[in-house]
Amino acid sequence: MKTALIGLTLGLGLVLAGCAHNSPYEPADPLERINRPIYAFNIKADQYVLRPVARSYVKVVPAPARTGVSNFISNFFYPTVVVNDLLQGKFGQSGRDLTRFAMNSTFGLAGFLDPASKVGLMRNDEDFGQTLGRWGVGEGWYLMIPILGPSSNRDLIGWGVDTFGTEPTAYMDLDLKEKLEVAAVRAVDARVPLLSLDHLLKQQLDPYVFVRTAYLQNRLNKVYDGHPPEKLMEPELPE
Structure with a gap:
């Protein structure tokens, strides 16, 4: 069932995103009239819930402990990076990332410490949205998702594939409450650096x-590993 869902999701992603361009300056945003109210809702949700929680977390929890939690979360979900390395044909990087995961999971005390970075195995960031982009799938429409925030057709499909296919929680027997708790912890951890x-x-x-x-x-930078084609980064000037 899960394999069928991933296959269906991938197929929808190719259909929805295949014809789109990749310019951040002239985005495809036909749903702007819908996206803007959702954006306003997300801002209010952040203002009254997520930001206060993140600020309280910073005040109460010492920085070393916050770093440990952030390291653990990153390492726990790192198999997604390794899988997408392989799917993108980055076999050398995949080997290094697998070694990083193994080292931090063992010598790093389940990931709370980050000895891998100290020996030069730096953290990478790969997901299925980037994998689709690497193989030529356009971003599709810009989307503003309630609670989740900005996305696109391609990245929403990628999020679904990662969530139900490559993240460890997809294979753990967690009930809805536990899944929401995991998502909440990840959200707070991700919000802290943005304060x-x-x-x-x-x-x-x-x-x-x-x-x-x-x-x-x-x-766009992530899809091209920090080196996007100049024609995609420069706004088109009127003739």
Whole structure:
């Protein structure tokens, strides 16, 4: 059943995203009228729930402990990176990432410590959305997902494949409450590094456009490992 779901999801991703371009400056955003209200809802949810929790977490939990938790979360979900390394044909990187995972899982006390980085095995960030992009699948429409935030057709499909196919929690006997607890911990951990950037968003004339451009540019950089083609990064000037 799970294999069939992944196959169906992948097929939908290819159909939805195959005809799209990859420019963060002229994004395909036909759902903007729907995306903007969802963005406003997400901002309110962040303002009243996620940001206060993240700020309280920073105040209560010492920095070394927060680093340990963040290391553990990263290592726990690192098999997704290894799998997508292979799917992208990055066999050398896959071997290094597998070694990193094994080292941190053992000598790093289940990942709370990060000895792998100290010996030069640095953390990589790969997911199935990037895998689709590497093999030529366009990003599709820009999407604003309730609670989850910015995405695209391609990345939403990628998120589904990773969530139900490559993440360890997909193979653990967790009930809905436990899955939500795991998601909440990951959300707080991901929100903490962004606390220092809150003021930047408030300075924007149109925060929605700022977030959209930043998200798409970041994803473009990840697909091309930090070296996207110049033609995709430069805005088209009127003739």
